[in-house]
Amino acid sequence: MAPVTVHIALGSNLGDRTAHLETALQRLAQVPGIELVRRSAWRESALQGDGPPQGAFCNGVAELRTTLPPLALLGVLKELERQAGRVLPAPRNHPRPLDLDLVFYGDFTIDSRELVVPHPRWHERAFVVEPLQELGVEIAARPRRATPVVIGPPAELAAQCSQWLAGGCVLGLVPTMGSLHPGHRSLMEIARAECDRVVATIFVNPLQFGPGEDFAAYPRSLERDVELCRSAGVDAVFAPSVAQMYDPEFASHVAVGAAADGMEGALRPGHFAGVATVVARLFAISRPHRAYFGEKDAQQLAVIRRLQRDLGFPLQIVGCPIVREGDGLAMSSRNVYLGPADRAAASILVRSLRSAAHAFQRGETDRDRLVARARTVLATEPRAAVDYVELRREGDLALLPPGKVAGGRMLIAARFRDGVRPVRLLDNMSLHEVVDA
Amino acid sequence: MAPVTVHIALGSNLGDRTAHLETALQRLAQVPGIELVRRSAWRESALQGDGPPQGAFCNGVAELRTTLPPLALLGVLKELERQAGRVLPAPRNHPRPLDLDLVFYGDFTIDSRELVVPHPRWHERAFVVEPLQELGVEIAARPRRATPVVIGPPAELAAQCSQWLAGGCVLGLVPTMGSLHPGHRSLMEIARAECDRVVATIFVNPLQFGPGEDFAAYPRSLERDVELCRSAGVDAVFAPSVAQMYDPEFASHVAVGAAADGMEGALRPGHFAGVATVVARLFAISRPHRAYFGEKDAQQLAVIRRLQRDLGFPLQIVGCPIVREGDGLAMSSRNVYLGPADRAAASILVRSLRSAAHAFQRGETDRDRLVARARTVLATEPRAAVDYVELRREGDLALLPPGKVAGGRMLIAARFRDGVRPVRLLDNMSLHEVVDA
Numbered sequence: 001m002a003p004v005t006v007h008i009a010l011g012s013n014l015g016d017r018t019a020h021l022e023t024a025l026q027r028l029a030q031v032p033g034i035e036l037v038r039r040s041a042w043r044e045s046a047l048q049g050d051g052p053p054q055g056a057f058c059n060g061v062a063e064l065r066t067t068l069p070p071l072a073l074l075g076v077l078k079e080l081e082r083q084a085g086r087v088l089p090a091p092r093n094h095p096r097p098l099d100l101d102l103v104f105y106g107d108f109t110i111d112s113r114e115l116v117v118p119h120p121r122w123h124e125r126a127f128v129v130e131p132l133q134e135l136g137v138e139i140a141a142r143p144r145r146a147t148p149v150v151i152g153p154p155a156e157l158a159a160q161c162s163q164w165l166a167g168g169c170v171l172g173l174v175p176t177m178g179s180l181h182p183g184h185r186s187l188m189e190i191a192r193a194e195c196d197r198v199v200a201t202i203f204v205n206p207l208q209f210g211p212g213e214d215f216a217a218y219p220r221s222l223e224r225d226v227e228l229c230r231s232a233g234v235d236a237v238f239a240p241s242v243a244q245m246y247d248p249e250f251a252s253h254v255a256v257g258a259a260a261d262g263m264e265g266a267l268r269p270g271h272f273a274g275v276a277t278v279v280a281r282l283f284a285i286s287r288p289h290r291a292y293f294g295e296k297d298a299q300q301l302a303v304i305r306r307l308q309r310d311l312g313f314p315l316q317i318v319g320c321p322i323v324r325e326g327d328g329l330a331m332s333s334r335n336v337y338l339g340p341a342d343r344a345a346a347s348i349l350v351r352s353l354r355s356a357a358h359a360f361q362r363g364e365t366d367r368d369r370l371v372a373r374a375r376t377v378l379a380t381e382p383r384a385a386v387d388y389v390e391l392r393r394e395g396d397l398a399l400l401p402p403g404k405v406a407g408g409r410m411l412i413a414a415r416f417r418d419g420v421r422p423v424r425l426l427d428n429m430s431l432h433e434v435v436d437a
Numbered sequence: 438m439a440p441v442t443v444h445i446a447l448g449s450n451l452g453d454r455t456a457h458l459e460t461a462l463q464r465l466a467q468v469p470g471i472e473l474v475r476r477s478a479w480r481e482s483a484l485q486g487d488g489p490p491q492g493a494f495c496n497g498v499a500e501l502r503t504t505l506p507p508l509a510l511l512g513v514l515k516e517l518e519r520q521a522g523r524v525l526p527a528p529r530n531h532p533r534p535l536d537l538d539l540v541f542y543g544d545f546t547i548d549s550r551e552l553v554v555p556h557p558r559w560h561e562r563a564f565v566v567e568p569l570q571e572l573g574v575e576i577a578a579r580p581r582r583a584t585p586v587v588i589g590p591p592a593e594l595a596a597q598c599s600q601w602l603a604g605g606c607v608l609g610l611v612p613t614m615g616s617l618h619p620g621h622r623s624l625m626e627i628a629r630a631e632c633d634r635v636v637a638t639i640f641v642n643p644l645q646f647g648p649g650e651d652f653a654a655y656p657r658s659l660e661r662d663v664e665l666c667r668s669a670g671v672d673a674v675f676a677p678s679v680a681q682m683y684d685p686e687f688a689s690h691v692a693v694g695a696a697a698d699g700m701e702g703a704l705r706p707g708h709f710a711g712v713a714t715v716v717a718r719l720f721a722i723s724r725p726h727r728a729y730f731g732e733k734d735a736q737q738l739a740v741i742r743r744l745q746r747d748l749g750f751p752l753q754i755v756g757c758p759i760v761r762e763g764d765g766l767a768m769s770s771r772n773v774y775l776g777p778a779d780r781a782a783a784s785i786l787v788r789s790l791r792s793a794a795h796a797f798q799r800g801e802t803d804r805d806r807l808v809a810r811a812r813t814v815l816a817t818e819p820r821a822a823v824d825y826v827e828l829r830r831e832g833d834l835a836l837l838p839p840g841k842v843a844g845g846r847m848l849i850a851a852r853f854r855d856g857v858r859p860v861r862l863l864d865n866m867s868l869h870e871v872v873d874a
Contacts, residue, residue: 067516068516075470075508075512082470251694252692254689259688280748285750309686312718313722314599314724
């Protein structure tokens with residue numbers, strides 16, 4: 001390959017700082033395929049960000065010409081850090097004898113697990129920008145990373161994810177219908193902690209709404225949602241229009257069998273085929289390593305687990321705990337439509353679940369008496385019109401036979417009618433969940 | 438990281454051969470993170486494989502200790518090849534001043550687009566094995582690559598494909614039901630030419646056989662099939678059992694709408710849902726960049742194109758031309774069941790298609806007269822019981838209105854009954870295909 005002009009940032013705040021920097025440059029110039037062109041003056045700067053108390057940094061930028069590929073150059077830089085006495089992997093923001101960052105590698109854009117160039121925060125750092133300016137490097141047109149990237153066309157999402165996957169990134173997917181609340185945020189934060197790149201999707205999927213359901217009225221707030229994604233550390237938001245998501249000749253659907261029968265499946269014919277179809281499509285397009293769903297929609301989670309196993313998507317489905325309001329109401333985008341009296345009444349769902357779990361933990365193990373216990377509590381709230389109360393097997397939510405149970409998950413759906421519009425609320429709980437009496 | 442012991446093979450057959458080898462080792466020893474431990478004697482060997490006439494090689498092996506990651510070391514080796522005057526990328530098997538191969542990188546196994554270690558053919562090369570033995574390197578337990586790898590469990594296929602994808606390989610998938618013939622071989626060869634790694638699948642999929650169809654009797658010949666895959670350069674054969682492919686609770690299916698209606702879809706209810714389901718599963722598990730299907734099963738190809746678009750799998754469906762016997766009969770695994778008289782009669786399908794294409798190219802553009810033309814030819818063969826003859830739009834095989842056509846694809850299915858068992862044969866042809874009169 002033709003030689004590429006490269007800029008690296010050097011820093012040291014431990015030991016003989018300028019000796020570390022200069023030794024590194026001398027050794028770099030020895031490497032076949034690397035030519036040292038020039039360097040900036042060394043300058044002083046304090047640590048940016050948090051970290052233990054430590055001395056000031058000595059910093060600068062060097063310009064190289066190299067025929068080494070980016071990862072080969074990165075390997076050499078890491079080796080020089082090691083030779084300077086740095087222990088790798090280094091604890092974040094601790095003092096270090098030598099810190100070498102690849103700032104620019106020609107005009108290349110690389111976004112992989114091991115390397116991001118241009119460096120994602122180069123433009124925020126005076127100790128990089130000023131030496132670049134001193135060297136007369138043209139920086140105005142250099143890419144600055146905006147996160148999250150907001151993507152509409154599925155082909156663009158596929159391309160972005162392919163790039164990350166090709167770069168060895170572990171990819172997390174958080175599918176949502178938008179109108180994000182702290183429950184969604186918790187999914188994103190769990191994904192952020194477990195993955196190198198996180199994609200949130202925001203799409204109100206018409207396939208999963210029946211005639212007469214609230215597709216048109218489902219709350220939408222893209223701008224606020226993107227801001228929440230940004231603050232939760234999401235890397236890309238996939239927010240396609242319906243036309244982008246489904247072309248005019250779209251004709252496929254995915255059905256998952258028994259997991260979609262009963263409960264929501266019985267009340268909302270076609271709902272889970274719509275869910276399975278859109279989720280299969282999201283998995284196919286983005287190919288995540290892990291996908292995050294809330295346990296609040298427990299039957300949906302069981303449907304998606306079945307889908308993942310049956311179609312064989314090589315990814316992990318991560319079910320995340322329900323996030324609740326102060327009174328225990330499970331967070332849901334539809335809660336905003338509750339009138340004040342219904343809002344106050346709505347905590348009856350969680351109270352009835354806790355009552356059943358409490359009874360189980362006190363020794364009641366009969367399936368039907370546990371269901372009756374929850375129903376008795378629900379009946380104390382005349383505003384709640386109960387659709388179902390069921391005790392199902394944990395995990396796949398298969399039917400449990402009558403008689404004794406060793407555990408299980410209780411699921412409730414109820415309607416409230418006094419708000420802006422009728423609202424159906426869902427909630428569920430493991431009988432083993434620790435509850436106050 | 439801790440230093441790793443690495444063995445590299447060196448070779449030169451252009452210019453001052455030993456000077457090239459020794460300069461390379463001197464420069465290597467200069468690189469931060471590389472220590473030259475020892476080298477074998479240089480020895481003479483002739484070119485292995487084809488190539489232009491050229492002088493003998495001077496070869497040897499060197500042992501290094503390095504803290505550089507594999508790709509960094511590879512980048513340095515390539516740079517040294519360049520410095521010796523080698524033009525990269527180098528034409529295959531031409532004389533070269535310096536050839537450096539990474540043979541072993543500790544115990545690492547790497548199988549990526551850029552690098553395969555251990556070197557895939559190290560054990561076949563005396564000019565590598567003998568110097569390693571001279572150095573006393575333990576080689577008996579070193580991995581030797583067997584291709585193709587034969588894989589049963591879907592999770593193993595997913596893991597193998599993930600490794601290749603993570604290594605930047607372009608992955609091709611050739612789904613088959615086994616009983617491979619030259620038509621399948623042509624798919625594999627096209628895939629081999631276009632991809633870094635090729636996976637062939639061999640699975641007689643029960644979901645796509647109806648009651649009373651020939652699932653049990655469908656021909657199976659795994660050993661011969663694997664040998665054909667090997668000779669076609671396939672890297673992995675996925676040959677799961679039915680139990681490995683579908684777990685006992687498997688309950689999903691994928692349907693694709695109108696593409697599956699009519700023709701085979703009308704005669705074989707549920708067939709295309711079975712095809713779409715298994716193909717979706719294969720795509721999900723293996724995540725290829727390209728998937729190869731024969732045009733002989735033209736409606737299946739249209740169904741799979743619809744599936745790919747609707748579920749959004751980010752891959753290219755490649756339709757490959759029909760491969761025919763000497764008399765024009767389209768190759769099919771079911772041809773083996775034809776009795777001798779039926780075998781002789783079976784070329785009536787292609788002859789009727791050619792007759793229609795010939796008529797179109799001579800000016801006949803009426804849809805129904807073109808179909809009648811093919812039917813007239815078919816009627817001359819009493820052994821063929823015709824299921825359908827249809828002229829459809831090219832590509833998606835949508836219905837064409839009566840009247841003039843500007844082109845299209847004619848599809849035929851017919852039954853033959855005098856062999857070991859009844860056989861249905863399919864064939865199809867574009868009206869634009871160049872045919873002899």
